[in-house]
Amino acid sequence: MRWDKKKILEIDRRHIWHPFTQMKDYEDRDPPVIVKARGLMLETIEGKLLYDTISSWWTNIHGHLHPALNEALRRQLELLDHVNFSGFTHPYAVEVVERLRAFLPPSLTRFFFSDNGSTAVEVALKMAFQFWQNRGFEKKTRFVCLENAYHGDTIGAVSVGGVDLFFKLYKPLTFETFRAPSPYCYRCEEGPTFTLSATHKCQLTCLRGLEEILDRHAGEICAVIVEPRLQAAGGMLVYPAEYLKELRRLCDTHGVLLIFDEVATGFGRTGTMFALEQAGVVPDIICLAKGLTGGYLPLALTVATEEIYAAFYADYLEGKTFYHGHSFTANPLCCAVAAASLKLFAEERPLERSKPAREYFHRRLQELFSGEDYVGDIRYVGYVGAIELVAEREKKTPFPPEKRFGFQIYMRSLEEGLVLRPLGDVIYWFLPLCITEEDVEEILSRSQRVIAEIIGRLR
Template sequence: MSHSTPVSPPQDLASRSVRAIWHPCTQMQRAMAVPPLAIVRGEGAWLFDDTGRRYFDTSSSWWVNLFGHADARINAALKEQLDTLPHVMLAGCTHAPAVELAERLSALTGGVLGHCFFASDGASAVEIALKMSFHHWRNRGRSTKREFVCLRQGYHGETLGALAVTDVAVFRDAYDPLLMRSHQVMSPDARQALPGESAADVALRAAAELQALLEERHEHIAALILEPLVQGATGMAMHDPAYLRAARALCDQYEVTLIADEIAVGCGRTGSFFAFEQAALPGQPPIWPDLVCLSKGISGGYLPLSLVLSRDSIYEAFLDDDVARGFLHSHSYTGNALACRAALAVLDRFEHDGVLQRNRAQAALLTAALAPLHTDARIEHFRQIGMIWAFDVREPFAGFRFAERFHLAGRERELLIRPIGRTVYLMPPYLLDEGLCAWLAGRVLATLDDVLNQRPDDADRLPEPPTA
């Protein structure tokens, strides 16, 4: 008599994922109760799950997707590159996509940031910038400059160097014993305004705290790192460009490298290609940081790519016959040809499609459609810059596990939306029109009503998982 092996019933993709994948930024015990969406297809601003339901990608899939999923022009560029050269190491070799991308990005800074170092993800770019800053001072005979300054509420990634200059407790605290010490100074977050203060006043008050630290420690400080205009992962904290102007002047005065982390805010998100461009006063020449970290949107949401743009003076500090004075950092996929080609297709869109001008029109439409939030007593600090919108639900209304409840309610209304704590934000692909703005605003407002009218069971009062 033969014995057949029992056949287990087939499991859906979400269940298999929970069993096999350790998902990022997720408490996996909670994922068993709230399984991930099983996405099988993307088209434009929409994602489709394995049941055929669609979801509007309100966060551009963690802020990376600029022109929609399966964009025809980026697809075509990648297909051509795939048949030509998918990858070659960038140590001792080079290729056209990497060279052209470095040249075009430098040109966007007027040649001020003349050299480009490639990596794979945002945290890697931050690590590179921190190492470059310290090492360039060391090569110049200033080896005492080995400390870093960051902003409170800032986020720069989750590798150990990046965490050392990050101030988001849920990411940092478990690893604090492993981290180098950094100086934290006041965030210019405009929500901290005292009665009668403007956003610019807050920025200058924060700059005064930075100046006091630099006066005391500048001989030991290598670099200041900041997110220009928007501190993303802490809840879309926005600040006045006056802080960038002050930071640039102070870093010049005290000989400190200024690192702009544009990983989330670059590529047009704040209304200019680089957020730091908005530091310049009207009619005045542009001012630039010393190092710029770029990732996320630069490849259009297609492939992992990051880079650091550097001033010539930093690059030149590494030129020497001594190999040890060179910058020997490396990644296997540095300057991947496919990723660089995707980035070139992204730059083509900016150059030929009037993206920044079109985004201004799109932003005005969605801001107008969200106007009811201005008078909603349940929310505070409605804010917008470029293609980023955010508002905070007041503490008495948010309740327990607000972000998770909002996310799940959003799914029911065709939204893929993940608040950060009690901050609801939108960073959609650059594909809005009047009808879509009205639809999106209506769904967000309806989801807000759904969630704030819920009464979570007391037994469900567990710590909220971090989301972004």
């Protein structure tokens, strides 16, 4: 079927309901129609090129349509499209696990497949809960999460979410959790002028709230869940690795499991294969998705320790089975691409190759934005960078939300060949590992022009 732009937009407008989108915002504007992609670039139906500055919702790792990943998918299409993963196995899942084991801490030994970040988190929550139930700790039923946390949009993930804008309405549907303060360095009295990579000396005062919860309620708590080093959807909040070390110690002394949600931070995005490496800390469970297939296809993993697995391993009649699974668990097409992506990590070492670009990115963020009075904070880790826009720098006063500065910047960025999709008034870049210094320069200088223009116009 051949489509023209007008027809696509007509049908889209009439029938399609887009995610995380107030559809009325598109009453009199059209979304770009993307028909192709290559490397860092998206191409619209009119042939206009856009820098994919957010890696297609934080998924893309090696650039779009990488030849090795394309080839892996093509090859897999000759072999096996799909088969149920309960009672069967296949070499494609086994290859993913074997390749991934080389990058993960050795104590994470048991791999449970699912198909997106939210399901990886649901699995982790149910696993942590049932771990304690299977061992006879019936009172351990609750979780600790952080303010500004985002772990997905299914109800379990929403229950451990801490972004009120997204989740408040659904509270009556969710289970009760303990919510501890967020390590939001910019809004912390002890924080530095700019958070930058959050490697400043810090008393970790923000952990005291969490410690109090554990002191009082450890007997009811099965696990703490956090996004290590970077609370992403909560505003790209970069926080010290030391926090994670101390958190691990607290969980150990209180007999509580620790879950790392590396759905956004995994696969090199923070400059190391996994963010946990920056703290030298190993969780009991890790959640992976997004970049697992290099950003091609939906696939997720929840990886647990042997101790957790052992609590489920029993005679059938003991009732300790993990009753969880999804139709597309370990889909072979997804696994083939994931294995190819992991092979690229092993053979081409993209993290080493693009280290100069990563460092250039950090330096240019500071050079371009630290002198702007509308920039309250600058933060970065690996390939992720963000600036927080404020009306008054001294007092850290936000712009009035109804002015929607972030949204206006986003709309203008599309015209300028960029995708500056904001989180409120936080403008961020979530770059793929194939980025070069030239790309960084072009992206940041265009971004600066767009941001300054909109601020100048709306202020």
